[in-house]
Amino acid sequence: MTATKKGLYRKEPLDYILLVLLSLILILILYPFYNAVLISIVPQNDYVRAPLMLWPSRVESTNYKFVFDSPVLLRSMATSAVMMVVGAIYNMLLTVLFAYAMTRPIPGRNFFRFIMVFTMYFGGGLIPYYLLIKALGLLDNFWSMVLPTVISVTYMLIISNSMNSVPSELTESAAMDGAGEIRILFQIMLPLLLPILATFTLYYAVERWNEWYSAMLFIKSVDKWPLQYALRKIISDANFISTQAVTGEYRPPTYGEGIKMACIVVTVFPLMAVYPFLQRYFLTGLTAGAVKG
Amino acid sequence: MFGDSRVLSPLKMYPFLSAEWRKLFIKLVWQYKWIYLFMVAPALSLVILFRYLPMPGIMLSFETFKPSFGKSGLYSFLFSSDWVGLKHFQRMFVEPDFWRAFGNTIIISIMKLAIGFPFPIVLSLMINEVRVKGYKRVMQTVYTFPHFLSWVVVAGIALNFFGDSGVVKKVSVLFRPELANSWNFLYNAHIFRGFLVALDIWKEAGWGTILYLAAIAGVDQSLYEAAIMDGCGRLKRVWYITLPSIAGMIIILFILNIGGIMNANFDQVFNLYNAPVFSVGDVIDTYIYRLSFQSTTVMDFGFSTAVGSLKTIINFALLIFANAAARKMGYDGIM
Numbered sequence: 001m002t003a004t005k006k007g008l009y010r011k012e013p014l015d016y017i018l019l020v021l022l023s024l025i026l027i028l029i030l031y032p033f034y035n036a037v038l039i040s041i042v043p044q045n046d047y048v049r050a051p052l053m054l055w056p057s058r059v060e061s062t063n064y065k066f067v068f069d070s071p072v073l074l075r076s077m078a079t080s081a082v083m084m085v086v087g088a089i090y091n092m093l094l095t096v097l098f099a100y101a102m103t104r105p106i107p108g109r110n111f112f113r114f115i116m117v118f119t120m121y122f123g124g125g126l127i128p129y130y131l132l133i134k135a136l137g138l139l140d141n142f143w144s145m146v147l148p149t150v151i152s153v154t155y156m157l158i159i160s161n162s163m164n165s166v167p168s169e170l171t172e173s174a175a176m177d178g179a180g181e182i183r184i185l186f187q188i189m190l191p192l193l194l195p196i197l198a199t200f201t202l203y204y205a206v207e208r209w210n211e212w213y214s215a216m217l218f219i220k221s222v223d224k225w226p227l228q229y230a231l232r233k234i235i236s237d238a239n240f241i242s243t244q245a246v247t248g249e250y251r252p253p254t255y256g257e258g259i260k261m262a263c264i265v266v267t268v269f270p271l272m273a274v275y276p277f278l279q280r281y282f283l284t285g286l287t288a289g290a291v292k293g
Numbered sequence: 294m295f296g297d298s299r300v301l302s303p304l305k306m307y308p309f310l311s312a313e314w315r316k317l318f319i320k321l322v323w324q325y326k327w328i329y330l331f332m333v334a335p336a337l338s339l340v341i342l343f344r345y346l347p348m349p350g351i352m353l354s355f356e357t358f359k360p361s362f363g364k365s366g367l368y369s370f371l372f373s374s375d376w377v378g379l380k381h382f383q384r385m386f387v388e389p390d391f392w393r394a395f396g397n398t399i400i401i402s403i404m405k406l407a408i409g410f411p412f413p414i415v416l417s418l419m420i421n422e423v424r425v426k427g428y429k430r431v432m433q434t435v436y437t438f439p440h441f442l443s444w445v446v447v448a449g450i451a452l453n454f455f456g457d458s459g460v461v462k463k464v465s466v467l468f469r470p471e472l473a474n475s476w477n478f479l480y481n482a483h484i485f486r487g488f489l490v491a492l493d494i495w496k497e498a499g500w501g502t503i504l505y506l507a508a509i510a511g512v513d514q515s516l517y518e519a520a521i522m523d524g525c526g527r528l529k530r531v532w533y534i535t536l537p538s539i540a541g542m543i544i545i546l547f548i549l550n551i552g553g554i555m556n557a558n559f560d561q562v563f564n565l566y567n568a569p570v571f572s573v574g575d576v577i578d579t580y581i582y583r584l585s586f587q588s589t590t591v592m593d594f595g596f597s598t599a600v601g602s603l604k605t606i607i608n609f610a611l612l613i614f615a616n617a618a619a620r621k622m623g624y625d626g627i628m
Contacts (some may be wrong), residue, residue, distance in 0.1 A: 014527060018422055024414075026435050032450050035460055039453065052463045094336040101332035106325045108317055112333055119344040121612050125601030128350025132343070135367045148343040151336050167481065181328050211441035213560070217586075225329045228445045237448040237563060257453055264449050271441055279434050282441070282579055287507040 014151055019044045034266070040064070040262040047258070050052050063262035072222055072231055074174065079142070080209055080227035087146045087208035092201050099160035099184045103258065116153045132219055144218040144228065145211055152207075155200045158285070199285040200277060231263050314413060354602040374595065376404055380586060381599035391600060394580035397573060401562075402554040409494045413501025414543060420532055421509050436499025447496055448535060449566035455479055455488070480569040488559060489574070505539050505545070512538045525544035545619045552615025555608045577604050 016129055020289060038056055039047055041064075046057045067073050123129070129148075138144035174184050190197060213226035219225060225233075275282065322329065335561035352371055356589050361373035385391045422559070423429050437449065446486075455461045455478045462476045478484060512535065566574040575583075577600065584597035 012527070014422070017429075018419055019425075022419060022432055026432060029435050029439060031455050031498070031588065035454065036450050048458050048464075051467060053461065065344075094339065101328050104325065104328055106328055106333070107321050107563040112337060115337065115345075117341060119340060122348075123344060123605060124347025124350050125598060125605055127353060127585055127598040127601065128347035129343075129586070130596075131350060132347045132367065133368055133441040135365075135369075147339070150339045150343055156336075181325075182331060185332075202301050206441050207331050210441075212443065229444050230450065232445045232564065235445070235452060257456075257458055260449060261453060263448055264430065268442060269448055273439075274436055275441070278433055280439075283433070283437060283503055287503060 011209055023095050033272075034065055036261040040258055047266065063256075063258040064266075066259050067262050067266055072225070073227070073266075075223055076225045076227045076230040079224060080211070083146060083211060084205050084209045085227055086210075087149060088201055088205040090146060091149060091204040091208075092197070094154045095159060095200065095204075096185070096190065096197070097253055098151065099156050100181075100189060102156075102160045103163045104181070115160070116151075116156065120153050128269070130217060137145060140219055140220045141218070145214040146208070147231055148214070149208070152204070155203065155285075159193070159196065159200060162193055174242045182240055194280065195284065198278075198281045202281055203285055209270070230269055234263055235260055255257075281286050297439035314503045348411045351593055351598065351602050351605075355379070356595050356596075368378060372595045377595070381596045382603070384596065385603065389579065390575075393572065394575050394577045397486075398555060398576040398578075401489060401574075404486060404490050405493055405557075406547075406550055406554070408490050410547065412498040414492050414505060414539070416441070417502035417505035417509065417539075418535060421506060421535065422527065422531065423590055431497075433502075436502065438498040438499070440500035442496070444496075444558075444560035444564045447492065448561070451492055451565065452479060454505060477569075479565075480567060485566070485570040485574045489558075489565065492565070493558070493561065497600050504542060508539045508542050509535055541622065545622050548615050548619045548622070552612045553606055554611060 038053060041059050041061070042053065042056045043058055043062075044062055050057065098116075102109060124132075132146070133139060133144050138147070165185070170188055170192075171184050174188050179187070210228055211226050212232050215224075215226050215229035219229070241262055346367065349368060350371070351373065355376060355378055356371065356374035357377050358370065359374045361369035364373065372489065418454060420432060420436075423432070433613065445458060453459050457476060462472070465476075466473045478488075516534050518529055525533065555577065557576040557578070559576070559582070562574055562576050562579050563582065581597050581601050581604070584600065585594060
């Protein structure tokens with residue numbers, strides 16, 4: 001019996017096979033990132049000439065200088081940062097308020113919930129949405145990337161569920177003492193749900209940071225681009241150009257691979273820097289809603 | 294008369310007609326006025342503005358779009374456009390590009406389902422068998438990380454990795470030098486779908502293990518102890534205990550995935566495809582986008598709205614079906 005207790009097992013061949021396989025997958029995921037960093041710091045000629053470079057031959061910072069000297073990229077970083085903070089607060093505030101309302105016995109509650117859930121199944125489609133944004137005068141406006149996100153219904157339902165699991169004695173006794181609904185929400189509910197709030201705030205922040213689609217649809221001015229859209233322009237315009245190069249038509253100057261990879265590293269860096277430390281919060285969102293008991 | 298229970302009084306059938314009920318209703322609404330005002334109204338009005346107000350625009354499917362110059366108003370385009378009835382839908386059925394996109398969407402989705410779906414299951418069974426705790430954590434951190442990247446970033450890395458100066462070419466050339474001058478991995482229609490599926494697995498398989506691992510963690514440990522007493526090896530324990538314990542979740546996630554079969558991931562395809570692979574890679578969403586905003590001929594908002602509406606309707610039916618089926622299996626997550 002004792003042999004089966006944790007820590008007191010014999011290592012079987014299976015254990016080694018598993019570790020090797022899983023480590024291979026680990027490398028498969030990490031290597032492209034490593035390679036991207038590598039390309040961004042070595043001189044491009046060195047990289048192109050090397051049969052396969054696993055270690056930087058020389059380190060230079062020209063690509064990063066280009067990125068941080070480019071007014072377009074700098075401004076797009078600022079735009080994305082603002083969008084992330086403002087957007088996450090906007091989404092989270094609306095989500096928490098609505099989620100709390102769905103835990104109270106207000107008349108019409110099921111109807112309101114249905115209105116929200118229905119949007120997960122049905123929508124107006126691309127053109128009607130575009131024409132709405134146009135009619136609202138939001139074309140080429142920063143807010144066209146933030147305001148329409150409103151809330152994620154899934155997150156709202158999960159938060160609402162976890163609010164329901166807070167013991168009602170806590171909220172009732174507070175109500176007895178004369179606390180209003182808003183006070184109960186912010187002083188009793190939310191402090192009890194901090195981990196799950198952290199999770200969904202992070203999700204919203206990542207979603208806003210990753211925004212590029214609305215920018216492609218609505219934003220024409222270069223100075224309002226978010227970072228991901230600027231990155232897309234740099235990557236896929238070059239991709240488009242090399243498509244034409246295949247047909248041999250014309251080849252205008254393109255961004256070098258080094259600059260592209262430097263942009264990617266700069267875009268990924270904020271997430272990569274916080275991810276290992278906040279991993280607990282990143283990983284609990286799905287299971288908080290889907291697995292009960 | 295009113296004592297007769299067989300006759301339903303109008304008040305019993307429609308309680309909101311009664312004065313008392315209305316009084317109670319108003320009283321409750323007044324009691325919760327701050328909730329309505331500060332908690333329900335903001336999100337609800339914004340959802341109605343950004344999700345519901347576009348819906349009448351679907352009528353554009355039956356019209357040929359003409360911009361409403363000078364006229365303001367939310368739906369002025371509906372009145373300035375010409376009514377053409379089902380013309381767009383008729384055109385759709387003889388439009389080869391539409392059928393190509395329709396077919397590609399379903400083929401790519403089914404490929405992702407058939408090849409990509411089992412990956413997280415196998416991966417989570419493997420991770421669960423790892424007995425080194427610290428390493429398990431490191432693995433989970435790395436495996437789940439790509440999920441949080443945008444497809445712009447992942448496509449950017451992939452286009453370089455598989456591209457003309459990429460690692461894959463360099464390694465291939467080491468073994469087959471003749472590839473050096475004919476490398477066209479990214480523009481190859483034979484490869485593109487498999488490429489999409491593989492990248493999807495790379496990005497999402499690790500994230501997909503989270504739910505399974507949570508379900509596995511909930512398995513009663515005494516089952517394993519009993520199995521060890523009965524002389525079961527590890528593979529047998531995985532096969533007879535761990536796998537059956539997540540079977541329900543596998544089936545539910547599979548059904549929910551079928552519900553999304555019309556969504557072949559716009560973000561992914563749009564950031565990776567190019568003209569030479571349109572024949573195998575153009576999906577409904579990218580087709581609609583190009584029709585609407587990148588069309589080389591006349592922009593036809595009416596036609597692309599019609600394509601979008603058809604997709605929405607099929608999608609809606611699939612989702613309702615998938616959710617009903619998943620609910621029958623005992624899933625009560627969303628809706």
